[in-house]
Amino acid sequence: MADHHDHTHAHTHTHATDPDLDGHTLLEGEVWEAALRELLLEKGVITTPELNDQMNRTASQSAAVGASIIARAWKDQKFKKALLANPKVTIADLGHDVSTMPDLVIVENRVDVHNVVVCTLCSCYPRYMLGPPPEWYRSAAYRARVVRDPREVLIEFGLNISAETTIRVYDSTADLRYMVMPLCPPGAEDMPVTHLQTIITRDSMIGVGLPKLP
Amino acid sequence: MAETQEFSIGQMVRVKRLWPTDHHRVPFYLKGKIGQVATCLGPVENPELTAYFKKSSDQHILYRVRFTHAHLWGGSQTDEIYADLAGKWLCEPEG
Numbered sequence: 490m491a492d493h494h495d496h497t498h499a500h501t502h503t504h505a506t507d508p509d510l511d512g513h514t515l516l517e518g519e520v521w522e523a524a525l526r527e528l529l530l531e532k533g534v535i536t537t538p539e540l541n542d543q544m545n546r547t548a549s550q551s552a553a554v555g556a557s558i559i560a561r562a563w564k565d566q567k568f569k570k571a572l573l574a575n576p577k578v579t580i581a582d583l584g585h586d587v588s589t590m591p592d593l594v595i596v597e598n599r600v601d602v603h604n605v606v607v608c609t610l611c612s613c614y615p616r617y618m619l620g621p622p623p624e625w626y627r628s629a630a631y632r633a634r635v636v637r638d639p640r641e642v643l644i645e646f647g648l649n650i651s652a653e654t655t656i657r658v659y660d661s662t663a664d665l666r667y668m669v670m671p672l673c674p675p676g677a678e679d680m681p682v683t684h685l686q687t688i689i690t691r692d693s694m695i696g697v698g699l700p701k702l703p
Numbered sequence: 704m705a706e707t708q709e710f711s712i713g714q715m716v717r718v719k720r721l722w723p724t725d726h727h728r729v730p731f732y733l734k735g736k737i738g739q740v741a742t743c744l745g746p747v748e749n750p751e752l753t754a755y756f757k758k759s760s761d762q763h764i765l766y767r768v769r770f771t772h773a774h775l776w777g778g779s780q781t782d783e784i785y786a787d788l789a790g791k792w793l794c795e796p797e798g
Contacts, residue, residue: 637776659786660787663728
């Protein structure tokens with residue numbers, strides 16, 4: 490056995506600390522993240538500007554992007570038709586940079602069909618449209634239960650779907666990302682787009698909620 | 704080119720009971736189950752290779768397959784589950 494590094498000395502030396510960490514002990518995940526990041530940079534797999542660009546992109550993603558696009562579709566039938574038929578191209582035509590966005594499918598709710606999105610194999614999520622996924626979306630409980638018992642799961646989210654309405658669960662097993670186009674709530678049709686986009690919640694675009702009227 | 708099993712829209716298909724150890728993008732709850740081809744999503748590279756950054760000319764047709772909740776779980780007669788599955792993971796229902 491190697492004996493050149495018997496770690497038996499009293500453990501009194503101080504570890505290097507980052508002044509911005511306020512002296513907190515790094516969590517295991519943070520150690521892994523730092524190790525991987527530094528290795529990728531050192532080996533030239535990624536560059537610091539690329540890393541910063543990606544962090545900026547991630548930080549600027551939010552469900553407000555999806556909400557503004559859905560609100561526009563509610564008001565403009567021609568746009569809605571194009572969006573459902575060819576989401577990525579239609580979103581690019583609005584001036585969005587979709588070059589790093591995986592292929593997207595938007596499924597439209599109907600009075601008789603309520604759509605819900607899950608990724609049972611991992612946690613695929615339309616980040617470009619909805620921002621980072623909520624923790625519950627990635628949880629084993631949601632992923633296992635929403636395919637097995639969608640009605641019960643939706644009730645837990647506060648959504649009681651009528652027995653006559655089909656619940657259609659989309660399990661995003663391949664490289665396509667799914668999001669839901671909720672129905673415009675009755676009474677909201679005449680609201681301006683700027684107002685409509687504030688009632689279209691993230692959850693309503695995953696399918697576990699409905700747009701919220703004030 | 705690998706053999707490419709092709710199916711038509713509306714056709715009933717069975718998800719093959721395969722248990723490979725690599726990147727097999729088929730949820731366990733669908734293995735051996737019968738569904739109906741809803742949409743053909745076009746050719747994709749073999750996910751079992753692309754997952755490991757391996758390039759290949761191995762193309763497979765991706766299908767969106769509709770399963771009924773009643774068939775999968777014996778529950779609701781109205782609810783449905785859709786999943787995107789490559790043709791290589793599907794076969795004829797009696798297969």
